[in-house]
Amino acid sequence: MNATRNVIIDCDPGIDDSLALLLALKSPALNVIGITIVCGNVPTHIGAENALKILDLADRLDIPVYLGANRPLEVAYTSAQDTHGDDGLGNSQIPAVTAVRPIQDAAGFIEETLIEALDTSILALGPLTNIATVLQRDPHLFEQVDQFTLMGGSYRSHGNCSPVAEYNFWCDPDAAKVVFDLMPVPIQMVGLDVTRNIVLTPSLLTY
Numbered sequence: 001m002n003a004t005r006n007v008i009i010d011c012d013p014g015i016d017d018s019l020a021l022l023l024a025l026k027s028p029a030l031n032v033i034g035i036t037i038v039c040g041n042v043p044t045h046i047g048a049e050n051a052l053k054i055l056d057l058a059d060r061l062d063i064p065v066y067l068g069a070n071r072p073l074e075v076a077y078t079s080a081q082d083t084h085g086d087d088g089l090g091n092s093q094i095p096a097v098t099a100v101r102p103i104q105d106a107a108g109f110i111e112e113t114l115i116e117a118l119d120t121s122i123l124a125l126g127p128l129t130n131i132a133t134v135l136q137r138d139p140h141l142f143e144q145v146d147q148f149t150l151m152g153g154s155y156r157s158h159g160n161c162s163p164v165a166e167y168n169f170w171c172d173p174d175a176a177k178v179v180f181d182l183m184p185v186p187i188q189m190v191g192l193d194v195t196r197n198i199v200l201t202p203s204l205l206t207y
Helices: 015-026 044-057 106-116 129-137 165-169 173-182
Strands: 005-010 030-036 065-067 121-124 148-151 189-192
Touching: 005 015, 005 106, 015 030, 015 044, 030 044, 030 106, 044 065, 065 106, 106 129, 106 173, 121 129, 129 173
Parallel strands: 005 030, 005 121, 030 065, 121 148, 148 189
Antiparallel strands: none
16 A cells, blocks of 8 residues: 555645645655645735745746636635735745746546546645635545544634634635535645644744
8 A cells, every 4th residue: 555645735835834835845744746826814915925935935836827716715815814914924025936836727637637636635724715626626536535633613712803713714614515515535734723732932943
């Protein structure tokens, strides 16, 4: 059995998703075959630029980055740039990557991959707009997904954009509903309460 899991990472980089990308790229358990970007922490075009910056830092510009939804399914879009900075990376001023550029049509890439590589896993770290878009077109595409994991929602924990709401589900609640209604494989949900058990405090960052 192959110990390396082929995975598409659907995300909205943001500081948190950028750190998650770095971790995934360095994990021997994962083979990242593509990164799809959704509007969330930052608008889609900024998230794509940040993904390229992370790939450049990790010397993995061979991995393609795809532009996805630039607005939620129904509600108005509200970014989290008040938290993540105008550039999504804490106004870090990391230089833009010019050697490669993002590719259009994240939903098309997800569809094509699920047709050609039935055992692909999906890790959804942002609002679920891209995933919901593909599900609405053809939910059967996901029947052979090896594993579907999302970061969203919360359990017995206060929200981070309202007293009760976690940002990813709050940003596009209609997409979250589509995913939970139509996803044909089990959903591994990692809620905000779980992520709060691992906080990068200033003391940890000094190591």
